[in-house]
Amino acid sequence: MARRTHRVTISDVAARAGVSPATVSRALTGSRPMSPELAERVRTAAQELGYRVNLLGRALRQQRSSVMGLVVPDLDNPFFASLAEHLSRVVETSDIELLVASAGDSVETERRMISSFLDRQVDSLVVIPCDEVQSQGGLEEATDHAVTVQLDRRVLETGAYYVGCDNRYGMSLVAGHVRDDVDAEAQPVVFVGAEPRSSSAHERLEEFRRQFPGSRVLLGTFDVRWGQQAADRLLDAGMTRGTLVAAADIIALGLLSRLQARGHRVPDDFRVIGFDGVGVTRLAHPELTTVRQPVEEMSRRILELVGDLPVDGAEQEIRIRPTLVLGPSSPPAARSGRRS
């Protein structure tokens, strides 16, 4: 386990190349044109000494860290992990770097992570807030010190940008599908959602209620376990068939596994519909009908917002329309013969 014998600084390189630190800086960053042979001499000197730039020093001087921070509620939720991965790949194309921190599903930790990113002088901060209400403080703080974007979940009155999908529209697509393709009268429609502590949960729930007034609604959290519990609850109450609309794929997967474990068939007895449409969806058998969030485009819009040219006329709130992806978990009713 060899360890740094000595720290090589820009002055060491300067000494070796027989020039001043200023010249080394300019040669390595190309911040000012110079004769090619001198530049080359500096580069080899740096190479030979194994010089590596200290980004702390640079950032301190430049007042710019070139870092985008991302705070997610929980990496164990595949949807958030996928957002992180996508954003990471998009940011990759710029000269910014994305660093991710998890809030461990706690508002306090979230706040600490935001603070810490700010203290580290990130240029921009993307936050998927834990809680519609309690995350507000942290976001306001962030907005004062860096370009801040709320992703996926909206918290009002923070002054930050928002990028997310049009949840109401997405849910209306589901409603259309259920009404057109599924025999709605014979089949009770139940919404299995999450307590509206985030705008996504909120909006999906509201739109469902608007579309299916009077329909049954069960609310829990965004995880597999809740889906399983909800399935148990419905089955224990004697339900034997129907359409279950989940507020997220991860809940739908929980529903699916429990329905099947207890001997019910999907889609014959129960139709199941999800929301999000990232990677994991493919895990399910049968594959889920779901609302695919345009993760790619969301990432690109974020990058634009924090981009080099701070578009002053930029929208505060960017909503991107999701698309419905049909899967065998809710096939079109045979007799209607429709295909969308």
Next chain:
Amino acid sequence: MARRTHRVTISDVAARAGVSPATVSRALTGSRPMSPELAERVRTAAQELGYRVNLLGRALRQQRSSVMGLVVPDLDNPFFASLAEHLSRVVETSDIELLVASAGDSVETERRMISSFLDRQVDSLVVIPCDEVQSQGGLEEATDHAVTVQLDRRVLETGAYYVGCDNRYGMSLVAGHVRDDVDAEAQPVVFVGAEPRSSSAHERLEEFRRQFPGSRVLLGTFDVRWGQQAADRLLDAGMTRGTLVAAADIIALGLLSRLQARGHRVPDDFRVIGFDGVGVTRLAHPELTTVRQPVEEMSRRILELVGDLPVDGAEQEIRIRPTLVLGPSSPPAARSGRRS
């Protein structure tokens, strides 16, 4: 969208409190005892001005950033995401902060991320290497500049620590289970693994071969799609029953979904066994038998390694024994009546 009106520095606070910057630093960090009332005066001055420390400045001076970097191959793989989440929660208990970057499954990006973390002066670096061979360069570089730990996947000759689970032992548990509880003679056993480009893939494969010499082996990548393809290949070749040992849960889930989609029953026709045992496992129906990696303990050991007291006699290589978790995807054969 309010933005920093002015940058508050330690000198501003000093001026306001009528003391020197040195005193402010000492008051806020408590690095030297001082009269309580003075400390209080400084604190209120800082509060009133909305002062926040610049960690770049501090780190530059202290030669210590208090950051642990984590480079994962791909956050879309739930196992890696889960490792990140667990490590994050464990590190949370110390005064170190974990920052995560994804390599987007590319050796080049991985190298860039490592470099960038080093340039940012991380104190320690945890890497789940993409490739058993090609990741070596980056890891050597890392070892020269920070305490470096390879996680889950081992690359030889890097000088870095290694923390991971004992894959051979884990696979031998699976073998024992298959031999004891499953009628091995009547049921062909097939390994559905990944090309040995990582030590984990390697070790699991080797141990399987040692335990079941001559058994069929299919190799692909660590993702759902490969599991599905493998299932197709086996079924297309006329297989109708058997025990499928997957090198990872994520592959097992792919197998499961395709087997079921094509009308085969698990566990009646096919037994399926996974490896990893993190969150997503529960998604499956039926629930997977799997080898649970002790993610929690792995995280703790990592923190110890980079801990304040650099244990010089520390093991280079820490292997933690995983445990077998039985699930209905491979129930004990009825007639043997055994329970483990």
Next chain:
DNA sequence: GGTGGCTCGGCAATCGATTTCCGAGAGTGG
């Protein structure tokens, strides 16, 4: 040949915090 413009290297200030060292003042013991 003088002068203006240009190129390009170096000096030194700067970013923001920490920390070493110094010295003033208070307290104590002889």
Next chain:
DNA sequence: CCACTCTCGGAAATCGATTGCCGAGCCACC
């Protein structure tokens, strides 16, 4: 009352890089 110790605040150096400014040298043009 002197000498010694102790406490505690401040001046200034320091971490590593970037960059505004200056000036030397060169060229070209009149």
